[in-house]
Amino acid sequence: MTALGKLLRSTGGLGTVVLVLVASLPLWFIQSSFVLSVATLTLIFMAASLGWNVISGFGGQISFGHSIFFGLGAYTTALLQVRYHLNAYVGVVLGVVVAVVLAVLLGAVTLRLRGIYFSLATFALTLVFAILTGHYEGFTGGEVGLTLPLLGDAPGQFSFDNKVVFYWIATLLAALAFVATWLVLRSRLGLQLRAIQADQEAAQASGVLAFRVKLVGLAISAVPAALAGSVYMQYVAFIDPDSAFGATVATQIAVIAFVGGAGKLWGPVIGAVILVPLQQLLNSSLSAYPAGFNLVVYALVVLVILWIEPRGIMSMRIRRRTPRPPARDAAPPGDSVPDPRPVDAVSATPSVPTSRNGS
């Protein structure tokens, strides 16, 4: 019992259990193509939000522009196939490259800004991308969007008839993003990002090369977002400026993490599991209600969760009978993952309504 408890309490142990559980869902839980698509989208946006967490959650530089990287991943993947007839996998790889290059270029300009000015600048920039993509329609397909050619079952072209394959790819993506953020959190980079978030001047006085650390953080954080965009593109086979770079995607990636708990390792996981299905469900099942009702419900759920705990679900305290344990569970020294209570948070998940995203 205690051995199991310990395993569940360690991030690696819990992560493995969750991964096995999630990967096996199509075998025993997911029975309809609708649920499968909701689950796939959940994992895709989870990955993007996990990426966001690196620069914004750990580093405190709140980005409302991660849709830039998501969109670049999606559009690079699509354009290389549609315009240049290249293999989709080349597009995925180049999408990451383009996103990282843009992250460094945009970061070089915007990361000098502090606090909310960075947020506003990233928000403005993603809207610039949306408008430009819409404007240069000869190349990008404009407002109408881009549709991938139907290839049928062509694994060599990143195209599968069996949608479960996309689910597993999305699972792999989310798992990799999780492991990557976990490694960042335990690394020097993670520690320095957290110090910058807490007090940039004090961090600099301790020798932290703040600008460089933030730039590296932003570049790393763009990778899962770009990959999420590419996988989304291959899965949905359609993209337009608004669903790539628009305000909805921009804020959605951030809101997922905020609702789960920005800066917490499990925050984006919890946030995505709640919000993405919620929105998908509302989009599909409430067609009897007037347009807008789904997002009203969605907004109310976000409001209620953040009203109860503005720092997100991971910061909610489940009231303990004992006032406070004298010492916290012996974690190996140095293995100081800032949030030692993932178990509580996960067990809290089912009790909270449900989710958002997609569109």
Added chain:
Amino acid sequence: MTTLVQTLVSGILVGGLYGLFSSGLTLIFGITRVINFAHGDFVTLGMYGAVLLFASLGLSPLIGIIPVAILSFLIGAIVYRVIVRRTLSVKGISAIDAQHGQLVLTLAVSILISNLLLMFFGPSPRAVQGVLPAVYEVFGVYIQQARLVSFLIALVVFLLLYIALQRTLYGKAIRATVDDRDMASMVGIDPNKVYAVSFSVGIMLTGIAGCVLATYYPVTPTTGAGFLIIAFVTVVMGGLGNIVGAFVAGLLVGIIQQVTAIYVAVDLQDVGLFLAFVLVLVLRPQGILSGRKASA
């Protein structure tokens, strides 16, 4: 030449309204440090207020300003009390976490408002028709009566705000709080009251701007999204918490938009604006960022 003058005039006339709702945002932003993501939707609410009053009671938006102002003030007070205060009262929360909480909460309020409007009014544009229909021609430059009158109202309301800040007790308390919050609370100004009042007044100004804007600008539930980013751009250009700066920057933003629309491309009008915004942020960060700690 006439095109240029026409462009500038159009920019200034719409810019006055940008200036008005942006001075509302800068008031909120400079004092409560709340990044109000729902700001654009309060403009939309003001516009629907004007449309509703006109459609049901035949009330001209020029008179509708009064009920819209009162309602906006009340909504602002409620949002402040229920949402903003909540983030500040959570035990052990840091200033930054509270600010991030407010940011996402106001974002949710924005989604809530725009979709409630969608539910009740549908997606098609609504407008107040036939009020102030005249068009003046001055040396080949056309000026619509509705735009001119709206601009003048915005100017008057802004001047009233300015005088109120300079002359009334609350105004002085608000300005003292902008200058130095700690000092202000030391001389006995209750910051909570000042926050609540400035938040509500900020929303009221925004509602008024929406109300007069409705005389020539058709409204849809998502109109506010565009105004939100315009307000952010304007506030940053004008300098944080600087009311006069916000109004002047509003005019500038109106001009930049119109010039880009006429001389580059209509659908790119916001690109010029956003790039100007990022440029301002980057080239003058010290000027814009000075005297700001809580949001750092």
Added chain:
Amino acid sequence: MAASTEPLLRVEGLTVRFGGLVAVNDVNFTVAEGELLGIIGPNGAGKTTTFNAVAGAVRPTSGTIRIGDALVSGRPPERVARLGIARTFQSVRLFKAMSVAENVTLSASTVCPSMGASRERAAEVAELLGMQALQDSRVDELPLADQKRVEIARALALRPRLLLLDEMMSGLNQAETRDLIGVITTLNSDGLTTIVIEHVLRVIMELSHRVLVLDHGVMIAEGPPREVMSDPRVVEAYLGRSAAANLGEPA
């Protein structure tokens, strides 16, 4: 203290202007290896500005600051820290949501080759300051006196050649002040060159080998503590303005 031939820190013609205000005007001083220098002066004398200039947090309008052969002035604070100048803050500025160990490991991580080495360095420093028991506590849950120790620990983790302490005693009671004076003296007698800014004159008198007095941004006196305190200009600078409050206030 045996002053070596070459001073460790050399400040020449330091002037800092903020807009029209001259905060520090043509200040010159040196600090010898192993020395403990006190800087005093009434409020607004330019102590903290001088200090910030040495730490790289304020860019001098003119003048140069060197540590050893390396130029400090004009470099950003993170580079200055890596040159071996570590500081504490007047009001404690720790990384609040982190543990004591993480706070110290953070600054160690900017000079150590790996996280492992950083943790070792942090543990060393903790032992030096007798803080092993606090390692896993969150810093914002500690009493002020302990927070100040963590700030010193964080600075020491950088392996500094020069330690800058800004008003460490404010907010501490008599016993805590005594403890902290003990810590600072011990570190200094182990060879750490230190500059101390202090409001409480008694502390400066007790700690410093040499004292530098600023008034209105100008250096008005310099020398051993006793001599300086009997200097009529110093007495006037203090009594003339901020009056007995500064002299009388215990802590």
